[in-house]
Amino acid sequence: MLKPALFLDRDGTVIYDRGYARDPEGVELLPGAAEGLRELADRGWTFVIVSNQSGVGRGLITLEEMLAVQGRFESILAAHGVEFAASHLCVHSPDVDCDCRKPAPGSIFRAAADHGLDPARSWMIGDRESDIVCGRNAGCSTIWMRNADHPVEPTLPDHAADGWDDILRLVGNA
Ligand SMILES: [Mg+2]
Ligand SMILES: [Zn+2]
Numbered sequence: 473m474l475k476p477a478l479f480l481d482r483d484g485t486v487i488y489d490r491g492y493a494r495d496p497e498g499v500e501l502l503p504g505a506a507e508g509l510r511e512l513a514d515r516g517w518t519f520v521i522v523s524n525q526s527g528v529g530r531g532l533i534t535l536e537e538m539l540a541v542q543g544r545f546e547s548i549l550a551a552h553g554v555e556f557a558a559s560h561l562c563v564h565s566p567d568v569d570c571d572c573r574k575p576a577p578g579s580i581f582r583a584a585a586d587h588g589l590d591p592a593r594s595w596m597i598g599d600r601e602s603d604i605v606c607g608r609n610a611g612c613s614t615i616w617m618r619n620a621d622h623p624v625e626p627t628l629p630d631h632a633a634d635g636w637d638d639i640l641r642l643v644g645n646a
Contacts (some may be wrong), residue, residue: 474590475518476646477557479580479607481598482523485617487545489599492527494537496544506552508636513554516646520583521559522596522606524574529565538563558583574598575605580612595643597633604629615642 483489486505490498509519527533542561549555560579562572571578577591584591596607599619605628607614616629617639626632633639 474584474588474593476593477518477520477583477587477589477595478512478643479520479522479583479591479594479596479610479612481574481596481600481603481617482521482545482559484599484619484622485597485603486521486549492525492530492532493541494527494533496540499541499544499548501548502636504636506549506554508640509549509554510552511640512643515644517643518587518589518646519554519556520580520587520589521556521561522574522579522583522598522603523559523561524602525561525563526565526573528563529568535563557587557589574602575609577606577610580606580610584610597639600624601628615639 488500525538528535528538560583564570564573580591591610591612594612596612597615599617600622601624604614604616604624614629616624616632618632618634631642
């Protein structure tokens with residue numbers, strides 16, 4: 473039996489977006505994110521991070537720096553009782569024709585195959601248009617975490633949220 477999941481953008485959705493993040497000390501949860509994810513875990517949801525980290529492919533940060541940030545991210549969430557079934561981090565620059573850089577749906581499909589997840593009963597949640605299009609490309613329902621710096625055509629996402637309280641209202645039980 474395939475399970476539904478929450479596919480989550482990381483930067484600007486769970487933690488503050490620090491650009492091409494290289495400093496683990498800069499990892500800071502957005503308000504309500506840890507509590508919200510903990511609540512959603514209690515409701516039975518499986519979590520998968522789907523993140524574009526092209527700073528690596530662009531040569532702006534090293535793979536080790538990117539992984540150190542991700543490690544700090546995972547340990548902070550683990551301290552809140554939140555674990556991720558997988559984290560798919562695309563390190564390619566946009567000029568590489570990969571299938572894992574959002575809005576391509578490859579990371580969602582790969583995680584779904586690896587972990588027995590059903591994209592059609594899942595959500596993709598993120599703060600940029602590429603997140604919403606990625607979710608749509610994979611057949612997920614979508615929630616745009618509103619971000620004034622990255623406007624999204626209002627009809628594109630299924631829902632918009634102003635924070636984790638809204639996401640908790642929109643997403644029911646797994
Ligand atoms: Mg983001
Ligand atoms: Zn990629």
